[in-house]
Amino acid sequence: MFSSTYFNSNINDSPTISGSRGGGFWLMAVETAPSNTAVAFTALVGLFLVAIVFYGASRGRLKSPWSRRKRKHALSPQQWRSLFTPDGRLRDGGVKLLKKVRSGGVDPGIRAEVWPFLLGVYDLDSSKEERITIRTLNRKEYERLRRQCRQYLKHRNGSFRSNEIGGVKCKEDSSSCVLDSGSPSSEDVVSARESLSSEDRSPDVECSDEPSSTILDDDISRVSNGDASTLNTDSSDSDSSEDPEVIQTFPSAEKEINDPNTTPKEDSPPPHIKVLPKLPNDEDFTTWQRIIRLDAVRANSEWIPYSPAQAAVSDCRASRCAEAVGLKDYNHLEPSRIFHASRLVAILEAYALYDPEIGYCQGMSDLLSPIISVISEDHEAFWCFVGFMRKARHNFRLDEVGIRRQLDIVSKIIKRKDSHLYRHLEKLQAEDCFFVYRMVVVLFRRELTFEQTICLWEVMWADQAAIRAGIGKSAWSRIRQRAPPTDDLLLYAIAASVLQRRKLIIEKYSSMDEILRECNSMAGQLDVWKLLDVAHDLVVTVHDKIETSFR
Amino acid sequence: MPSRRRTLLKVIILGDSGVGKTSLMNQYVNKKFSNQYKATIGADFLTKEVQFEDRLFTLQIWDTAGQERFQSLGVAFYRGADCCVLVYDVNSMKSFDNLNNWREEFLIQASPSDPENFPFVVIGNKIDVDGGNSRVVSEKKARAWCASKGNIPYFETSAKEGINVEDAFQCIATNALKSGEEEEIYLPDTIDVANSNQQRSTGCEC
Numbered sequence: 001m002f003s004s005t006y007f008n009s010n011i012n013d014s015p016t017i018s019g020s021r022g023g024g025f026w027l028m029a030v031e032t033a034p035s036n037t038a039v040a041f042t043a044l045v046g047l048f049l050v051a052i053v054f055y056g057a058s059r060g061r062l063k064s065p066w067s068r069r070k071r072k073h074a075l076s077p078q079q080w081r082s083l084f085t086p087d088g089r090l091r092d093g094g095v096k097l098l099k100k101v102r103s104g105g106v107d108p109g110i111r112a113e114v115w116p117f118l119l120g121v122y123d124l125d126s127s128k129e130e131r132i133t134i135r136t137l138n139r140k141e142y143e144r145l146r147r148q149c150r151q152y153l154k155h156r157n158g159s160f161r162s163n164e165i166g167g168v169k170c171k172e173d174s175s176s177c178v179l180d181s182g183s184p185s186s187e188d189v190v191s192a193r194e195s196l197s198s199e200d201r202s203p204d205v206e207c208s209d210e211p212s213s214t215i216l217d218d219d220i221s222r223v224s225n226g227d228a229s230t231l232n233t234d235s236s237d238s239d240s241s242e243d244p245e246v247i248q249t250f251p252s253a254e255k256e257i258n259d260p261n262t263t264p265k266e267d268s269p270p271p272h273i274k275v276l277p278k279l280p281n282d283e284d285f286t287t288w289q290r291i292i293r294l295d296a297v298r299a300n301s302e303w304i305p306y307s308p309a310q311a312a313v314s315d316c317r318a319s320r321c322a323e324a325v326g327l328k329d330y331n332h333l334e335p336s337r338i339f340h341a342s343r344l345v346a347i348l349e350a351y352a353l354y355d356p357e358i359g360y361c362q363g364m365s366d367l368l369s370p371i372i373s374v375i376s377e378d379h380e381a382f383w384c385f386v387g388f389m390r391k392a393r394h395n396f397r398l399d400e401v402g403i404r405r406q407l408d409i410v411s412k413i414i415k416r417k418d419s420h421l422y423r424h425l426e427k428l429q430a431e432d433c434f435f436v437y438r439m440v441v442v443l444f445r446r447e448l449t450f451e452q453t454i455c456l457w458e459v460m461w462a463d464q465a466a467i468r469a470g471i472g473k474s475a476w477s478r479i480r481q482r483a484p485p486t487d488d489l490l491l492y493a494i495a496a497s498v499l500q501r502r503k504l505i506i507e508k509y510s511s512m513d514e515i516l517r518e519c520n521s522m523a524g525q526l527d528v529w530k531l532l533d534v535a536h537d538l539v540v541t542v543h544d545k546i547e548t549s550f551r
Numbered sequence: 552m553p554s555r556r557r558t559l560l561k562v563i564i565l566g567d568s569g570v571g572k573t574s575l576m577n578q579y580v581n582k583k584f585s586n587q588y589k590a591t592i593g594a595d596f597l598t599k600e601v602q603f604e605d606r607l608f609t610l611q612i613w614d615t616a617g618q619e620r621f622q623s624l625g626v627a628f629y630r631g632a633d634c635c636v637l638v639y640d641v642n643s644m645k646s647f648d649n650l651n652n653w654r655e656e657f658l659i660q661a662s663p664s665d666p667e668n669f670p671f672v673v674i675g676n677k678i679d680v681d682g683g684n685s686r687v688v689s690e691k692k693a694r695a696w697c698a699s700k701g702n703i704p705y706f707e708t709s710a711k712e713g714i715n716v717e718d719a720f721q722c723i724a725t726n727a728l729k730s731g732e733e734e735e736i737y738l739p740d741t742i743d744v745a746n747s748n749q750q751r752s753t754g755c756e757c
Contacts, residue, residue, distance in 0.1 A: 446589075
């Protein structure tokens, strides 16, 4: 009876997440036989989790696309190409693509091409031509955001401009001067770059705006242009030097360097930090800029084996990128990591301007790092990140609504699936599932390896893309057995990781601290496909009941 | 003496992003330093056994995220703390200025029974940087602030070089223990209620 009341009250408060799909049915089901269902769940859980491990493949009605027998290979380059019509449109509105990605992920060689579709940068039913247009618009928008970022940075450093004598400019903290070639001031970027720029065709100062420079260019075009006839590739276009807008703004930027009092041109915001929204907790763009840089230089190097072209970046180019974004304190880093850190800074700053409600919150660099490792163009990586953040941004909302909702869903999944475990958590005052906080916020990035994370995210993105494209439950179930796509696959996977440890938690742990410890040290111990298999099972059994109680 | 012995001492480390909270904790517990600790998300803790006057305690040290966006989530971590360590970077005035916010925030979130006398310890970290040349917060200034907040014990450390870290945590443990004993007067099987004002005298004034 308890569950019946519970669900009623929640349904009245809040509409469902993705339409009322199945909500009515489940409400009825729950109302007619609530306690039986709960008891049955409880009784089955122990046996069930054992069964998942040993008999996952033969479980009849609960087969998931990730069970060992059913597991598919990743989407291959050949398959990917065969999905397109001659005018570069996905054949069936992307259903086949999503199905394939959902069951096996994406071959590393074509990730850079597939991700913009998964992340909604391009519509699943877009033509190649439409994508080229969008890509150009997106690139310009990104460049505009970057110019704005540079204005802010200049303004920030500008207040120390009085130290400037005869072309020697000191950094904000005045601890190091331009003469220290390791960390020249950001204002010098333009001139510094000019002296180095014989190889650069792009007029802009940012890393991504130099696709034609040195090592990276060749490798990247080889990787990303696997099949020019079917893909949205336009590497020739990616050389942004034709962009007249960028060229136009340059003189103004340069003028400002010589004369800090110059009023910026109309498309740039006034370089006053205070035009940005003042946040309740006193964070502002300057704070974000500082923390972004702090986090960027301490990003780890796990991506390096997966991104050989970027890992082989030249010393000179890495330093140039660092200068361009005003990175400091990076002298202890290898060129590849300096380069990576610089790209993180550029894109995260642009994002903070693009989405000032969220700005920058620690953890976001964890989410961006895999994206820039796969996607070599900053502007493309930026828009993929925007797509990723469309859902993930809620984790970082200042009003805490997002993170609370997510923890709440994990809690409800566990409650539904394993009331014994849930009661134990209640006893420890841990039923709020605070112990999975980190997993939720950075989407398993800290617990999984680089490759595992990407696999999980691809599967999750495919689910979210299916929902965005309105590929409903019926269409989906035909191609995907029983589990409906869910926006919250990750939360089911997180709940699965906790349920996998139920015995340990119930028998050994007597405080929330210990569970948190266990969760924070899952790194290296998770099998992502097994996790997805259990998650799938959870979606099948509790999805509709959980979702009807939110939003 | 209280009849019920405490064995767990809970310590919370707070301070701005990048001041070295994780590094301090790891230097103390594992005697290791890395400049590659990733940003702490949420919170994590390490434990260390400490001996104090023939009694063995587990010091549970909670490392927290420096960008505390989710104020009310802090409650989950702060609850039951026996001592709070406020860390700033001697090379960053902002991180020093924020100590006051961190202190107040902690008192609101943790709502200790006796906020006036709750034990804090302040650590000025990164004294090794640039041989001390980039330092912007003087020891005098830091001590003055500590004095104004009820004589908070103050330490200057280098988590990187392991300077003064042991001493600082010795003091932290001592204060946590005193704070714990103070709380014990509320336990039903405790007899001793006479030590209510000795606790703030901080044996490790430095």
